[in-house]
Amino acid sequence: MSGFRTVAIVAALVVAAFLLALSDRYYMDVFILTCFYGALAVSWNMMAGLTGLMSLGHALFVGIGAYSVAWGASVQGWPPLVTWPMGVVIAVAAAAVMGMLCFRYGLRGYFFAIATLAFNEVAFFSVSASVALGRSDGLILPTSSEDSVMMLQFFDKWPYGLIIGTVLIATLAIGQYLLTSRTGYYWRALRDNEEAAEALGVNARAYKLRCFMLSAGISAVCGAFYANYVAFVDPRSVLGIDLSIQMLVYSIIGGMALLWGPLLGAVLLVPFSVLLRNISAMQGSEIIAYAVLLVVLALILPQGIAGWLTARWRRRKAAPRPEGFASVAAAEKSA
Amino acid sequence: MTALLELKNVGKAFGGLKALSDVSFSVAPDEIFAIIGPNGAGKTTLFNCIAGALAPTQGEILFQGRRIDGRPPHEICAQGLVRTFQIVKPFRGMTVLENVKVAAFARHPRPRDAEAAAHRVLAHLGMEAFAETDADELNVAQMRRLEIARALATEPKLLLLDEMLAGLTPAESAAMCDLIRALPRQGIAVIVVEHSIPVVRSLCERAVAITFGEVLAEGTTEEVIDDPRVQEAYLGRADAKVDA
Ligand SMILES: Nc1ncnc2c1ncn2[C@@H]1O[C@H](COP(=O)(O)OP(=O)(O)O)[C@@H](O)[C@H]1O
Numbered sequence A: 001m002s003g004f005r006t007v008a009i010v011a012a013l014v015v016a017a018f019l020l021a022l023s024d025r026y027y028m029d030v031f032i033l034t035c036f037y038g039a040l041a042v043s044w045n046m047m048a049g050l051t052g053l054m055s056l057g058h059a060l061f062v063g064i065g066a067y068s069v070a071w072g073a074s075v076q077g078w079p080p081l082v083t084w085p086m087g088v089v090i091a092v093a094a095a096a097v098m099g100m101l102c103f104r105y106g107l108r109g110y111f112f113a114i115a116t117l118a119f120n121e122v123a124f125f126s127v128s129a130s131v132a133l134g135r136s137d138g139l140i141l142p143t144s145s146e147d148s149v150m151m152l153q154f155f156d157k158w159p160y161g162l163i164i165g166t167v168l169i170a171t172l173a174i175g176q177y178l179l180t181s182r183t184g185y186y187w188r189a190l191r192d193n194e195e196a197a198e199a200l201g202v203n204a205r206a207y208k209l210r211c212f213m214l215s216a217g218i219s220a221v222c223g224a225f226y227a228n229y230v231a232f233v234d235p236r237s238v239l240g241i242d243l244s245i246q247m248l249v250y251s252i253i254g255g256m257a258l259l260w261g262p263l264l265g266a267v268l269l270v271p272f273s274v275l276l277r278n279i280s281a282m283q284g285s286e287i288i289a290y291a292v293l294l295v296v297l298a299l300i301l302p303q304g305i306a307g308w309l310t311a312r313w314r315r316r317k318a319a320p321r322p323e324g325f326a327s328v329a330a331a332e333k334s335a
Numbered sequence B: 001m002t003a004l005l006e007l008k009n010v011g012k013a014f015g016g017l018k019a020l021s022d023v024s025f026s027v028a029p030d031e032i033f034a035i036i037g038p039n040g041a042g043k044t045t046l047f048n049c050i051a052g053a054l055a056p057t058q059g060e061i062l063f064q065g066r067r068i069d070g071r072p073p074h075e076i077c078a079q080g081l082v083r084t085f086q087i088v089k090p091f092r093g094m095t096v097l098e099n100v101k102v103a104a105f106a107r108h109p110r111p112r113d114a115e116a117a118a119h120r121v122l123a124h125l126g127m128e129a130f131a132e133t134d135a136d137e138l139n140v141a142q143m144r145r146l147e148i149a150r151a152l153a154t155e156p157k158l159l160l161l162d163e164m165l166a167g168l169t170p171a172e173s174a175a176m177c178d179l180i181r182a183l184p185r186q187g188i189a190v191i192v193v194e195h196s197i198p199v200v201r202s203l204c205e206r207a208v209a210i211t212f213g214e215v216l217a218e219g220t221t222e223e224v225i226d227d228p229r230v231q232e233a234y235l236g237r238a239d240a241k242v243d244a
């Protein structure tokens, strides 16, 4: 694993991108979306790539964060200071309950993935039917004509960029801290071989649960941010399966063996899809172009961008020794 | 003799199949004890029950006088009982050092301490040169050694070794035996599951033989090996004599 220096470099790049994006609202929007999806994908991959827990229902936690903020603001008039923590607490609690059920009954691999998907679908249809949550029409956050720091309402986009950039960097810093600690080693051990990990003293259930709860909490923060940024939430945008799939795609393309791999996927694909959406003349052609890019990337970089980069880096550092390739092969396998 | 490990009438059924029944024996704190028996006798199942991977359906298992049967593996590991796997289970996405570090975290919660402990174990087993090698890259003998290194890094009082020597060359096998033989002096008792009778004779003073999940004979290694029922179970006829 790359150390804190990598996180510092990534953080510096995020800050640089933010400063560049200050020049133009459009760039700032792309920056914000990239950070949003990047943080989400990194948090998703803490489970999938680092602990071996593949969730297909992660939109649930984004939805919980987003709806906490939207419902709190539109129905109760609560400020983000109340609704953000509320969303995180609910999401973490939901993850705890789901995790206890899944891990209690030993659900792994595909079965765990399907269970998370099922929870997500239940939430999707419940919210779509709930009058208090605006049914499938969604909720519009109340806006005033003046900026309000208390309500996280700004005319300019840059304050939102500042917030989500901070969320992203914090996510990476927390992730890196945990990876170098006992928790991170136990997560990777569980991913590689649960039986051996348990025999060597790892409380599998507790550590998987911890990972699930942390990941859900970060996703809820992102969801809360989304609600304040877009000022509108509906089931499709924050609870839909597409959102969960996006986290998966960015992670696979970026590289699942490394903490910051999924961010690379988002950095490449989010601006690309925004660009396509804006230039494509023919309806739906952007989806085809996007799909072609995904297939090509998956074919030429089977271990993701991050895996390819580390392989190159290692090759250069240790040219005569063949070990560098091997760990990338291992990373690829574990992904 | 105060027993380190004591099994009382341990049984394990998989549905209708009785994989173990009425297994009783005890192991002292400073010995190397052998479990022998033909393939499918239930030796690995017995290890699974002792180490907590499976809960016995009958009987009691006491470690240092405390019941451990039915407890989860990580708790049993924390009490000082650790096992290796017949089919090696390295953490393939990690280096050798990281593999051992995972185990060392059981006693040393701080990363720095765990890493130092892992280095000590690797040096002790002569594996320091492989510290940064990916676990995936090791050969069979090295993977076995890694299994032992990880187990030792949990600083156990009792180590269960499941067919550690199978498939090794004579030289590798001899080196492994020397390693095992030195463990009791470091305060680690060992239970080996082993097929090679000469190896069992050279390593262990006491042994138990099981077939079809039942104890055939228990006692000193010589008694157990020379027992006619054991001879028959191994070779399928009563008049056979296992050569040393
Ligand atoms: N999880 C299991 N479920 C059902 N049967 C099992 C299981 N594990 C082992 N067995 C059966 O228990 C018996 C003993 O197996 P095992 O303990 O692996 O033998 P040994 O290690 O002595 O070769 C075999 O008949 C095996 O098929």
Ligand SMILES: [Mg+2]
Residues within 6 Å of the ligand: B043, B044, B045, B086
């Ligand atoms: Mg066996």
